[in-house]
Amino acid sequence: MTTAKAEELSRELLENVYELxxxxxxxxxxxxxxxxxxxxxxxxxxYGPREIVAxxxxxxxxxxxxxxxxxxxxxxxxxxxxxxxxxPFADVMYELKRLEVEKGLSKDSEGATMAKAFVxxxxxxxxxxxxxxxxxxxxxxxxxxxxxxxxxxxxxxxxGRLEIFGRKIKGLENLHKMLAxxxxxxxx
Amino acid sequence: xxxxxxRAYSYFPxxxxxxxxxxxxxxxxxxxxxxxxxLAELDDWNCCGATAYLPIREKRSFVLSARNLAIAEKQGRExxxxxxxxxxxxxxxxxxxxxxxxxxxxxxQALAAGGMDYGGTVRVRHFLDIVxxxxxxxxxxSHVTRDLSGxxxxxxxxCQLSRPFDDLDDPEYPELMGRxxxxxxxxxVPFPMSAxxxxxxxMTTRPEIGQTLTGKILKVAKQAGADCVTTCCPLCxxxxxxxxxxxxxxxxxxxxxPVLYFTQLMGSAFGLGQKELALKDxxxxxxxxxxxxxxx
Ligand code: SF4
Ligand code: SF4
Ligand code: SF4
Numbered sequence: 001m002t003t004a005k006a007e008e009l010s011r012e013l014l015e016n017v018y019e020l021x022x023x024x025x026x027x028x029x030x031x032x033x034x035x036x037x038x039x040x041x042x043x044x045x046x047y048g049p050r051e052i053v054a055x056x057x058x059x060x061x062x063x064x065x066x067x068x069x070x071x072x073x074x075x076x077x078x079x080x081x082x083x084x085x086x087x088p089f090a091d092v093m094y095e096l097k098r099l100e101v102e103k104g105l106s107k108d109s110e111g112a113t114m115a116k117a118f119v120x121x122x123x124x125x126x127x128x129x130x131x132x133x134x135x136x137x138x139x140x141x142x143x144x145x146x147x148x149x150x151x152x153x154x155x156x157x158x159x160g161r162l163e164i165f166g167r168k169i170k171g172l173e174n175l176h177k178m179l180a181x182x183x184x185x186x187x188x
Numbered sequence: 189x190x191x192x193x194x195r196a197y198s199y200f201p202x203x204x205x206x207x208x209x210x211x212x213x214x215x216x217x218x219x220x221x222x223x224x225x226x227l228a229e230l231d232d233w234n235c236c237g238a239t240a241y242l243p244i245r246e247k248r249s250f251v252l253s254a255r256n257l258a259i260a261e262k263q264g265r266e267x268x269x270x271x272x273x274x275x276x277x278x279x280x281x282x283x284x285x286x287x288x289x290x291x292x293x294x295x296x297q298a299l300a301a302g303g304m305d306y307g308g309t310v311r312v313r314h315f316l317d318i319v320x321x322x323x324x325x326x327x328x329x330s331h332v333t334r335d336l337s338g339x340x341x342x343x344x345x346x347c348q349l350s351r352p353f354d355d356l357d358d359p360e361y362p363e364l365m366g367r368x369x370x371x372x373x374x375x376x377v378p379f380p381m382s383a384x385x386x387x388x389x390x391m392t393t394r395p396e397i398g399q400t401l402t403g404k405i406l407k408v409a410k411q412a413g414a415d416c417v418t419t420c421c422p423l424c425x426x427x428x429x430x431x432x433x434x435x436x437x438x439x440x441x442x443x444x445x446p447v448l449y450f451t452q453l454m455g456s457a458f459g460l461g462q463k464e465l466a467l468k469d470x471x472x473x474x475x476x477x478x479x480x481x482x483x484x
Contacts, residue, residue, distance in 0.1 A: 021283065040384070072394065075348070080352045081352060113393075114392065114393050122234075127203045128235045155430075156208060159468065159469050159471075174304075181300075
């Protein structure tokens, strides 16, 4: 990826981050590493939260977005509550996820596939329906990975805890109108 | 504080309690009934968007939340939720709308396309907060009819309950649920994992991460001498109860321990029956535990 592309990614990210409540604080990062030390997913991430800010400053955000990092974030807010500079880092992660999806950089990510399947299910029903969500997810990733879920699914089934046919909300049509309306002036 | 009998809230059950985790919904309604708290289910509510919708379409996720808040606003009451993710997402929407008038206007225009409007006045509450802070110690104690003494409980609040807003409970070492458990007569064991994340959706998308995180929580609960773990979030509950075998194998420790909702434990202290608390839905031996220790 060219440097120009990396710069563009940084610029777009910062524009979105500045729109967040307290987003501008990202400029006050002192690289203390508290966020990374608090992150439950750090062991699996190629770049931890502190390194993400460092990459952003070095104009190398592309390496983060091309890595396995951002979808490993589980949105636990540990980084946010502990950051001495008051940076809402969990929300920065949401922005990174959106940017990655928008730029088509998250093709192989399980987390992104799950999130997209979730959005489709909710758009179809107005609610989330777990059986439909998981079917979509495993068909698009690796159906064999669904096998370890089978014992749990059986247990849930025998207790009547699986919803096989998702119900739709009554106001689905109006909800779709609302979503279409926000889409019209959606910028991100 | 109002008279107990007049307490009424709008109620947002959330998608995950309609089927898989209906025991939480059932036990919440039963406990509310016993306490004389009215929970009026929000008419035709929709999914709040949870943590998985936000990263794809942020503004659409605000519209999803705002539609629910708009329905609640018409009913003119506070909105009770029982899922940590719903609680955070609905509050986040409120906060973003309050701090960003332009966004509020855009969202209202979108709502108007479906014949709704939201002024921004609904206060979102977690049922745990309502029970502890609105009802309080005396009201809770006065409903206890069964003796829970001797029962040791690891109270698991989950990571999102008081984050990022940091106003309901301590975000690192929560104590709300522990206080409640004490009022019921049981003992809340010191449990430093109470606000550590269970891994959420990573249990499905990246099992190795989810299993390690959930494993630590269960292992420490056992080490702390707890007889059971209580939860206040359907997603935490399914991660903690649903995969104990795989989780134990992954971290090389015994992770088998009964996991139940705090509402199920409350109901059992209030003398409610197995059916009202949907104990048969449990994937861990909750029925046996309560039969032995409490006589439910
Ligand atoms: S905790 Fe905050 S200040 Fe410290 S490295 Fe992380 S983002 Fe920067
Ligand atoms: S919110 Fe994401 S980045 Fe922050 S500590 Fe949690 S998992 Fe790590
Ligand atoms: S502990 Fe798990 S289920 Fe609970 S709020 Fe955190 S990620 Fe969600």
